[in-house]
Amino acid sequence: MTRWTLTDWQFIGFENYITFLSEPSLNIGFRNTIIYAVLTCGLKVIFGFLLGTFLCTNIKTKDYLRSVVFFPNLLSTIAVGVAFGSMMHPSQGLINKALAAVGIIGPDWLGNTKLALLSVIFVDVWKGVGVATVIFIAGIMSIPQQYYEALMIDGGGSFEKFWHITLPLSRPAMNSVIILALIGGLRSFDLIWTMTKGGPGFTTDLIASIIYKQYAAGFYGLSTAGNVILFIIVSIIAFPLYRFLTKSEVDL
Amino acid sequence: MVQSYRSSNKTIYKEDACMSKTRKKIKKMVALISCVAMLIAVFPGCANQKTAAPDKNAPAQSDGTQNQTPAAPDKKVTLTLLIGNQTTLDGLKGVMEAIEKKYNIATEIELRPGGAEGDNVVKTRLATGDMADLCFYNSGSLFQVLNPEQNFVDLTNEPFMSNVLDFFKSTVSANEKVYGIPANTVMSGGWLYNKKVYAELGLSVPKTWDELLANCEKIKGAGKTAVIGSYKDDWTSQLILLADYFNVQAQVPNFAADYTANKAKFATTPAALRGFEKLYEINKKGYMNKDFLATTYDAALKMLAEGTGVHYPMLSTSVSNIEANFPDKVNDIGFFAQPGDSADKNGLTVWTPEGIYISKNSKNIEAAKKWAEFFVSQEGIAAYVSKQKPGGPFAIKGATLPDDVFPAVKDVIQYFDAGNTAPALEFLSPIKGPNLPQICVEVGSGLKAPSVAAQEYDRDVEKQAKQLGFPGW
Numbered sequence: 001m002t003r004w005t006l007t008d009w010q011f012i013g014f015e016n017y018i019t020f021l022s023e024p025s026l027n028i029g030f031r032n033t034i035i036y037a038v039l040t041c042g043l044k045v046i047f048g049f050l051l052g053t054f055l056c057t058n059i060k061t062k063d064y065l066r067s068v069v070f071f072p073n074l075l076s077t078i079a080v081g082v083a084f085g086s087m088m089h090p091s092q093g094l095i096n097k098a099l100a101a102v103g104i105i106g107p108d109w110l111g112n113t114k115l116a117l118l119s120v121i122f123v124d125v126w127k128g129v130g131v132a133t134v135i136f137i138a139g140i141m142s143i144p145q146q147y148y149e150a151l152m153i154d155g156g157g158s159f160e161k162f163w164h165i166t167l168p169l170s171r172p173a174m175n176s177v178i179i180l181a182l183i184g185g186l187r188s189f190d191l192i193w194t195m196t197k198g199g200p201g202f203t204t205d206l207i208a209s210i211i212y213k214q215y216a217a218g219f220y221g222l223s224t225a226g227n228v229i230l231f232i233i234v235s236i237i238a239f240p241l242y243r244f245l246t247k248s249e250v251d252l
Numbered sequence: 253m254v255q256s257y258r259s260s261n262k263t264i265y266k267e268d269a270c271m272s273k274t275r276k277k278i279k280k281m282v283a284l285i286s287c288v289a290m291l292i293a294v295f296p297g298c299a300n301q302k303t304a305a306p307d308k309n310a311p312a313q314s315d316g317t318q319n320q321t322p323a324a325p326d327k328k329v330t331l332t333l334l335i336g337n338q339t340t341l342d343g344l345k346g347v348m349e350a351i352e353k354k355y356n357i358a359t360e361i362e363l364r365p366g367g368a369e370g371d372n373v374v375k376t377r378l379a380t381g382d383m384a385d386l387c388f389y390n391s392g393s394l395f396q397v398l399n400p401e402q403n404f405v406d407l408t409n410e411p412f413m414s415n416v417l418d419f420f421k422s423t424v425s426a427n428e429k430v431y432g433i434p435a436n437t438v439m440s441g442g443w444l445y446n447k448k449v450y451a452e453l454g455l456s457v458p459k460t461w462d463e464l465l466a467n468c469e470k471i472k473g474a475g476k477t478a479v480i481g482s483y484k485d486d487w488t489s490q491l492i493l494l495a496d497y498f499n500v501q502a503q504v505p506n507f508a509a510d511y512t513a514n515k516a517k518f519a520t521t522p523a524a525l526r527g528f529e530k531l532y533e534i535n536k537k538g539y540m541n542k543d544f545l546a547t548t549y550d551a552a553l554k555m556l557a558e559g560t561g562v563h564y565p566m567l568s569t570s571v572s573n574i575e576a577n578f579p580d581k582v583n584d585i586g587f588f589a590q591p592g593d594s595a596d597k598n599g600l601t602v603w604t605p606e607g608i609y610i611s612k613n614s615k616n617i618e619a620a621k622k623w624a625e626f627f628v629s630q631e632g633i634a635a636y637v638s639k640q641k642p643g644g645p646f647a648i649k650g651a652t653l654p655d656d657v658f659p660a661v662k663d664v665i666q667y668f669d670a671g672n673t674a675p676a677l678e679f680l681s682p683i684k685g686p687n688l689p690q691i692c693v694e695v696g697s698g699l700k701a702p703s704v705a706a707q708e709y710d711r712d713v714e715k716q717a718k719q720l721g722f723p724g725w
Contacts, residue, residue: 019715024708090543111545113699199486200545201694202687216368217686218375218397219719 016225029207030233036121036192036206037185037237043125044181045174048132052173053166055133056140066137073130081194084123085110088195110196113203120195120204124188132177139173140166175245179238186234207233329619330358332384333608334374338366338549339388340572344435346639351626357619359386367487368686378403383611385620388435391423391607392679395432397720400424404431405610405617412625420647423679424607432607433624434647439603440568440664441495441676442589447659449476449562450586457588459595461530468539471562479534480561481544481696482552489692491565492534492590496527498599498674499592508680514717514724519706526593528695528702528709535698545697550577557581565590567603569643571660587660589667599672600664604679605647683722685712 055066072080087094088109096106109119147165156164189208192198198205198213205213211226333348335341341361348359362384364373371394377383378398387404389395398404407413408430413421416434424432443464450456453474458464468478482488500507503523510516518524534540541547541561553570555561557578564570568587575582589600608627610620626632633651636642641657644664653665667673678684685691691709694700700708717725 023711023715089546091546092543093546108543108545111543111697197486199690199693200483200697201690201699203699213368213686216372217716217719219686219715222715222719 012221016221017229020222020225020229024202028202029205029210032117032204033186033206033208033233035117036124036188037182039118039121040124040128040185040188041178041181043121044129044132045177047125047129048136048177049170049174051129051133052136052140052170053162055137066133069133070130072127075127077127077190078194080123080127081191084119085195088119111200113200116196116200117204120192123195124185124191127191128181128184132181135173135177135180136170139170143169171248175242178245179242182241183234183238186237187230328356328358329616330360331386331614331616331620331623332360332362333386333388334362334364334377334384335388336366336370337363339436339606340569340576340640342572342576343636343640343642346635347627347632350631350635351623354626355619355622357623359623367485374398378611381613383613385611385614385616386623387609387611388606389609391420391432391604392676393682393684394678395424395607396426396682400426400431400609401429403609403612405612405614405620407431407433407610407621407624410621410625412628415628415649417647417649419675420604420607423604423675424609432609433628434605435608435627436605437569437642437644437646438605439644440587440589440667440673441491441601441603442565442568442587442664443495444556444564444566444568444570444660445586445588446556446559446562446584447586448584449474449559457586458591459598460591461593464591465533465537468534468537468563472539476559477541477555477561478539478563479541480547480552480555480564481535481540482547482549482564483545483693483696484547485549486689486693488549488552488566489531489696490688491567492531492696493527493688493692494676494678495565495590495601496530496592497677498589498601498672499526499597500524500677501674502592502597502599508677511677512681512683512722512724514714517706517710518713519703519710525702525706528706530590531692531696532698532702535696540696545693553577556585559584568660568664571658572640572643575641575658582658582660585658585660587663589672599674600667601676602673603676682720683713683717685709685716687712 051069055062055069059065086092088096090096090106090108090111093106093109095109099106107115110116143165147169148161151161151165187208188206189212192204192206192209193212196204198209207226207230211223211230214226215223333344335344352358364370374383374387374389375398378387383403389398406429408428413430413433416430420434421430424430445457449471453470455467455470458467471478500521500523504516504521507516507521507524516524518528541555547555550573552561552564552566553574554577556564557574558581571582571585571587574585589598591598608624610617610624614620628648630650633646633648637654642653642661643658644661645651645653645668653661657665688709691700691705691712695702695705714725
């Protein structure tokens with residue numbers, strides 16, 4: 001509502017909000033943030049669930065694989081961002097060198113404007129899928145064994161097991177993952193900042209990184225307005241979604 | 253049997269209940285104690301800070317008595333200096349050693365990141381009153397944002413300020429009070445080029461933009477990168493636009509004043525728009541290295557030194573960095589000003605050096621003033637030059653450059669001697685949009701047409717002017 005420095009302020013009504021919503025370098029963040037949140041959330045749910053089911057079956061290296069899946073989550077996001085940033089370098093990066101070894105010319109992962117956001121999303125999923133998997137494992141393990149036994153007596157196979165028991169009964173776990181991943185995606189900042197700083201140009205700017213840049217430029221009023229907008233968006237998306245998800249849960 | 257079993261079971265339950273009660277009590281106690289412990293840990297944290305300053309000096313007193321030199325005051329003072337980590341420190345360190353010898357004032361360097369992140373560190377530390385004694389920071393528009401009147405010591409009436417050249421003073425002043433000393437040599441924005449490759453290909457230094465493009469075409473034909481882009485460090489993308497300012501003011505002399513007063517715009521001033529167009533053209537003609545979006549400043553300097561890249565639009569002071577990393581290659585590097593459209597108006601856009609400012613919250617203001625006095629004296633310059641070859645002229649009266657400066661610096665000095673220089677826009681006007689690096693990246697990678705980008709930048713500028721409350725916006 002105001003334009004302020006640390007010592008002085010002036011009331012300007014809604015102008016900060018209007019500026020934030022009308023400027024292209026500011027509102028590109030809305031589209032990117034939604035894409036980022038939905039894609040990271042969706043991919044985390046899918047991969048997390050598949051990995052979770054897989055890691056609940058009777059395989060010998062189960063414990064080892066579980067820790068492998070969870071491992072990226074132990075790393076600091078900044079470290080992951082910096083490491084992937086250099087691995088995705090178009091000519092000296094590890095990824096493209098590996099691709100070149102098998103004869104594929106890799107794209108410029110973080111420089112290509114169409115690809116940059118997807119590259120960051122990929123890294124976010126790689127890092128975050130561990131938590132999703134752990135939540136799914138917990139959810140799947142809590143499904144009583146009797147249901148499976150009943151299904152086996154009725155003559156169901158492993159696909160029916162998965163489709164009719166595991167999937168519907170791990171809904172509570174799935175809901176937690178969806179909500180956590182979505183909110184995490186909406187307010188994500190550290191990874192994008194270390195990998196692209198919102199660049200090239202503004203193509204990978206998220207709301208959070210835009211707010212940070214406004215703050216960095218000394219526009220405290222504008223960045224405050226941005227944070228309020230971010231809060232409202234997260235609430236608008238998260239609360240109804242949460243209610244919808246909890247309503248459609250199946251009781252054990 | 254069953255009964256006895258049950259009763260014994262009951263007693264066990266009772267005991268359990270008892271246990272859980274005492275446990276709860278213990279838990280409560282632990283929680284309480286840990287809370288208290290945390291609070292206690294926080295408070296002395298504050299208290300310590302207050303007592304820390306005299307403590308620091310306590311052991312120094314004994315040092316002072318051991319020190320026999322008469323010039324040194326009996327107390328050793330340690331000043332802190334906050335500085336960006338991309339700055340070359342050799343010259344500064346030379347001066348610091350000399351100061352420590354003469355006045356017994358030691359200087360401790362605190363590093364901060366460069367670029368926007370560094371700005372934040374500086375602003376945050378100023379806002380929280382936690383600034384180091386000496387602050388090394390840009391002059392001109394960026395300095396204006398720091399609220400100098402509140403944060404820094406006024407140096408206007410210090411006798412040593414008469415050593416500092418007036419054009420520098422104007423860039424570190426607010427409300428006609430001067431706050432800083434020149435921390436570095438004067439920088440120039442233009443094109444660094446590899447002389448060896450120029451000689452191999454038989455090229456000559458371009459005087460017009462078209463000649464420059466013709467040179468680039470030949471270099472491209474020879475299979476080398478004509479223009480190095482290092483947009484991973486996005487501040488480097490602005491150089492072509494900013495270094496074009498000499499050409500802007502040659503055509504529109506009062507652009508800076510009009511621009512500050514919200515009368516002239518980039519998008520509507522053709523001479524100013526040319527800067528964006530030049531940036532766009534370099535990319536469209538394919539003169540840049542392929543991975544320019546992933547190349548860093550350091551990698552770019554490496555390309556230039558090794559001759560795989562031939563031109564690098566950059567600040568002249570970068571030759572010091574080249575010398576630090578490739579001492580045998582630095583003599584291959586030359587420098588020319590960004591050419592304009594006609595050959596007779598060819599001149600250099602100059603960046604005034606960063607300043608060193610004294611924090612108002614410093615406990616050693618007197619020592620810091622002594623430090624500053626030495627820094628701008630001829631002795632100080634001698635100490636600087638002994639450790640680092642200057643990257644350009646000093647902003648200090650009577651300072652002469654040694655004869656063995658780098659070839660690129662010699663190229664720079666020619667423009668100064670001929671009087672063909674103009675300060676960059678950011679030193680003439682407090683207005684500079686914060687999104688310029690990103691916008692330049694967009695233009696320089698062909699994502700946005702120059703005219704669109706100029707409009708967007710004008711809006712960005714407007715936003716800054718409004719947010720910071722400049723008059724006339």
